[in-house]
Amino acid sequence: MNLIDQITSTYKEKFGHAPAHIVRAPGRVNLLGEHVDYNDGFVLPAAIDRATYIAFSPTDAPHSTLVAADFDQQASFSAETIATKTQPDSSALPEWALYPAGVMWALKEEGISTSSINAVFASDVPRGSGLSSSASVEMAFAIAWQTLGGWTLPAMQRALLGQKAENKYVGVNCGIMDQFASACGVENKLLLLDCRSLEWKTVPLPDHVAIVIADTTVRRKLTSGEYNKRRDACEEAVRLLKNDLPKIKSLRDVSVADFNRLANTLPDEVEKRARHVVEEIGRSNQAEALLEAGDIQSFGRLMNECHASLRDLYEVSCPELNVMVNIAQPLKGCYGARLTGAGFGGCTVNLVAKNDVEAFAKALAAGYEAETGLRPEIYISHASNGAELLG
Ligand code: GLA
Numbered sequence: 001m002n003l004i005d006q007i008t009s010t011y012k013e014k015f016g017h018a019p020a021h022i023v024r025a026p027g028r029v030n031l032l033g034e035h036v037d038y039n040d041g042f043v044l045p046a047a048i049d050r051a052t053y054i055a056f057s058p059t060d061a062p063h064s065t066l067v068a069a070d071f072d073q074q075a076s077f078s079a080e081t082i083a084t085k086t087q088p089d090s091s092a093l094p095e096w097a098l099y100p101a102g103v104m105w106a107l108k109e110e111g112i113s114t115s116s117i118n119a120v121f122a123s124d125v126p127r128g129s130g131l132s133s134s135a136s137v138e139m140a141f142a143i144a145w146q147t148l149g150g151w152t153l154p155a156m157q158r159a160l161l162g163q164k165a166e167n168k169y170v171g172v173n174c175g176i177m178d179q180f181a182s183a184c185g186v187e188n189k190l191l192l193l194d195c196r197s198l199e200w201k202t203v204p205l206p207d208h209v210a211i212v213i214a215d216t217t218v219r220r221k222l223t224s225g226e227y228n229k230r231r232d233a234c235e236e237a238v239r240l241l242k243n244d245l246p247k248i249k250s251l252r253d254v255s256v257a258d259f260n261r262l263a264n265t266l267p268d269e270v271e272k273r274a275r276h277v278v279e280e281i282g283r284s285n286q287a288e289a290l291l292e293a294g295d296i297q298s299f300g301r302l303m304n305e306c307h308a309s310l311r312d313l314y315e316v317s318c319p320e321l322n323v324m325v326n327i328a329q330p331l332k333g334c335y336g337a338r339l340t341g342a343g344f345g346g347c348t349v350n351l352v353a354k355n356d357v358e359a360f361a362k363a364l365a366a367g368y369e370a371e372t373g374l375r376p377e378i379y380i381s382h383a384s385n386g387a388e389l390l391g
Helices: 003-015 095-109 133-149 155-170 177-184 223-241 256-265 268-292 296-312 319-328 354-372
Strands: 021-030 045-058 064-068 073-077 117-123 189-194 200-204 209-215 334-339 347-353 377-381
Touching (some): 003 021, 021 133, 021 347, 045 177, 045 377, 095 133, 095 155, 133 177, 177 189, 200 268, 209 354, 223 256, 223 268, 256 268, 296 319, 296 334, 296 347, 319 347, 354 377
Antiparallel strands (some): 045 117, 064 073, 189 200, 209 347, 209 377, 334 347
């Protein structure tokens, strides 16, 4: 049974009638520009063909009732209980419910009306894998409340509300990339976003190249703490570099030449973190021209450099991600391979010649299992549309 049938039938069982609507919001994979969105840099994600789906209807009840089919759990919240992150019976909201509740909270903060809903949702975006399962939940619920609220927000506004929910309600200081990609995805296209101006465009991926996602199946705990620490280090670098470069607002404003000149004024760890960001923004600046010219070889090299930098300077890789990347890069047909998303576990993204994809996936899976004893999940991904009401 597919996910839509599954949530529809669970909805009927639970609420006694068919759901009024179905919504879908995808996860994302990022090809270049990692850990630069919160430094005003450029990112190059694509929405993927794995998504969160919600079956839902409006209800006259004072509270919304959500069933997370993946956990077989239920939670309720209302405008009254939302600020305290509790349910009507005063128990704490379970962690998974903070994402939808956060979206309702962020909408309320903006003065946008949200009616109560009954909903059942499920996702085939693997959780904690660097493919933005949480952003897909947020963007799906943003569409659900929009559908029932009689208002329409531009996709970027919905993305910003999702980011606010995650920053201020869930407590992860993430940038805008994930919610943007989930809200604004375009079928068969990469998305190039300037995280300072929020202007974006689509960029083509040549027909002969496939995006292959390889899941190490390793999940790290405490990721949000490490993530927030990286962000603090970037802010510290800007504060210190301002002594010599008073006009800079973020690491986006620091050239590689200026950075090299001033690097020794920074503490070692701050220097490493900031160097990754400054150089990665330089790499992602080249992405558009290379892709427009169809120069996948050079683009893939930038992906490989990005992985080395995330591993050695930003220190967000892990042994299993490095094994996966080291096996992939020399395989026939592989243009580039690197970890994708925040890191600390999860998935790699690989650009592979379509003709070689099957052999690539086989060799990668076998090599990874032989070295780690873990069975990876490897799939070819297609860039998909952003969050949408399906009916
Ligand atoms: C997570 C965050 C994004 C971004 C990436 C790293 O996915 O949610 O905002 O910072 O990590 O590029």
